[in-house]
């Protein structure tokens with residue numbers, strides 16, 4: 091008979107986890123095999139599969155699970171858990187094995203026995219209420235004693251919070267953050283004012299707060315609800331790229347969001363609440379604009395750091411004649427003659443504190459970067475060879491780009507070391523960096539490639555870390571998609587006009603006969619005609635309708651593989667995930683073509699996906715501790731079963747360029763198949779062969795900058811398949827979703843630039859409403 095820890099009306103299973111069969115990290119849903127110690131159900135075997143939303147279950151620790159038996163056609167009898175808690179044993183043996191379980195680091199059987207001998211069967215209660223009782227245990231280090239108390243408190247408090255939140259589908263990670271933030275008051279705060287969590291806990295959404303509030307009877311006009319609604323609206327708009335929202339538009343969106351049946355909040359009520367949020371610094375209202383503070387200060391930071399840099403002009407001016415001589419020598423070495431724009435770009439970059447270089451594909455951006463580096467080195471009598479510097483911190487050139495692939499490309503094209511911006515700045519894996527004003531970057535000349543991908547937050551961190559004396563060159567293609575994160579830093583800086591810039595327009599690669607480049611520039615200049623889609627050496631358009639697209643892609647790939655082309659060199663790019671010809675469907679079919687099931691190849695299933703050895707996969711989140719980042723592409727090279735490794739866990743090993751990363755089942759969702767990837771994820775990368783389906787079903791996404799970005803990823807060959815009409819319509823559709831940003835204006839103010847009134851677009855907030 092169990093003690094009073096078990097409520098008699100409920101079915102329970104008391105037992106210890108043996109291993110996890112399935113774990114969904116996002117939802118914290120797990121299926122776990124349990125060794126049964128005791129149960130009041132009719133289940134008679136010694137082990138059972140349980141399922142439910144759990145906080146961290148420790149193998150070997152006894153738990154009490156409440157719930158009910160369920161019978162599943164395929165999986166047999168399972169126990170569906172409604173709630174659970176750690177089972178604290180009250181027998182001497184039970185307590186000893188509990189205290190020596192892996193829950194309490196550093197406590198072995200001997201120490202556990204000493205604790206129980208000394209404190210008796212109510213040992214846990216005594217420790218939690220009077221931790222000093224552990225002081226007298228022989229051989230127990232004070233650090234270990236402290237750890238025991240913390241784990242006990244944490245485990246009990248945290249479990250309660252996790253159980254409470256599991257009802258609302260809030261996962262363990264978030265529950266953990268909430269518990270850390272509020273400790274013992276967590277449940278009280280969640281129940282009485284869940285909206286508070288939207289302010290305090292990153293990742294806790296308004297919708298969840300609203301759900302909890304409704305269950306707990308909070309009214310629709312609760313002041314915290316309006317505040318949380320406003321934060322939610324601003325967070326959502328940041329996901330769409332906006333740095334702020336005009337007050338009118340924000341009020342309107344909050345009003346829509348908070349509409350409950352017939353209960354509509356008045357504009358006055360909402361504005362009143364906005365003013366309070368502003369006073370409490372949860373939002374910033376300025377000039378009829380509403381900002382999230384983090385974005386407001388990021389924008390301010392970019393403007394003021396750029397001003398700081400521009401206020402420290404370059405001191406040595408190289409005479410024109412000397413520069414001409416130097417550039418002439420470089421032309422000889424490189425066996426080319428710089429075009430007029432290219433010469434201007436080199437000259438200006440050498441004489442400017444900060445310069446922006448833009449240009450489409452093949453206009454010579456890389457050629458110019460190399461020219462600038464060589465000329466700078468010659469003027470300042472410096473070596474370009476990094477091995478010539480004993481201390482790497484003395485190396486004058488700092489090359490960087492926003493993604494790993496873009497940085498790698500920069501290294502390949504210049505022959506110089508380049509790193510991602512995150513690595514350069516020493517990212518802590520969360521929300522800050524090691525490098526800033528107090529520990530700035532070292533070096534003399536900073537070159538940032540693919541700058542169109544840099545959002546306002548990252549730009550702020552980057553500019554913050556640039557010391558006064560460093561020269562800066564920002565390189566990008568303004569016609570590409572803007573950054574995924576909020577802001578449009580490159581185009582805002584170009585609009586500001588006070589930073590020197592050169593736009594390269596003459597196309598050099600076209601001279602080598604590239605149809606891809608020609609198409610890119612025709613799209614850029616809005617001159618593309620249907621005849622331009624005729625077949626060429628490096629381009630073809632295969633007409634087909636939406637239902638045929640996957641079949642067509644499959645046969646293109648089959649033929650390519652027969653010709654001996656490596657699948658690594660082929661990349662399918664599509665704009666949408668879930669349509670008939672979307673990324674998910676394409677991946678599923680292409681996996682059959684490229685890497686079909688065989689008896690020899692191991693595979694694992696995860697929801698409706700099967701990962702097989704040999705599959706091409708893409709990383710979906712940043713995992714800096716493993717050295718893999720969102721967008722990295724790799725290959726599944728091994729799959730291990732639980733009994734094949736010391737961790738006793740199923741494992742999937744992916745080989746990325748230089749490293750192998752081991753994924754446990756709970757991490758599989760950080761991966762996806764990558765035979766086809768989204769155009770957004772392809773930014774900053776290039777592939778020898780690109781296959782690009784374009785059909786009317788993608789209509790919602792087909793925009794000039796999206797198609798342009800996809801097309802310019804192809805290095806050697808581009809195959810488009812689909813509907814010509816959809817393509818032609820897409821390249822004519824300009825992305826009118828202007829982002830609300832105020833960087834240009836802030837820079838103009840700081841630098842006293844008078845705005846040209848004719849430049850102001852006639853836009854009102856209502857242009858942005860659905």
Ligand SMILES: Nc1ncnc2c1ncn2[C@@H]1O[C@H](COP(=O)(O)OP(=O)(O)OP(=O)(O)O)[C@@H](O)[C@H]1O
Pocket residue numbers: 426427428429432449450451452453454455456457458598599
């Ligand atoms: N002035 C020049 N004379 C002759 N060839 C040139 C000149 N400038 C560039 N090229 C050649 O044109 C091609 C494209 O140049 P580069 O790679 O520098 O352009 P890019 O703008 O960096 O292109 P992408 O963005 O596509 O990488 C290269 O083969 C380069 O050698």
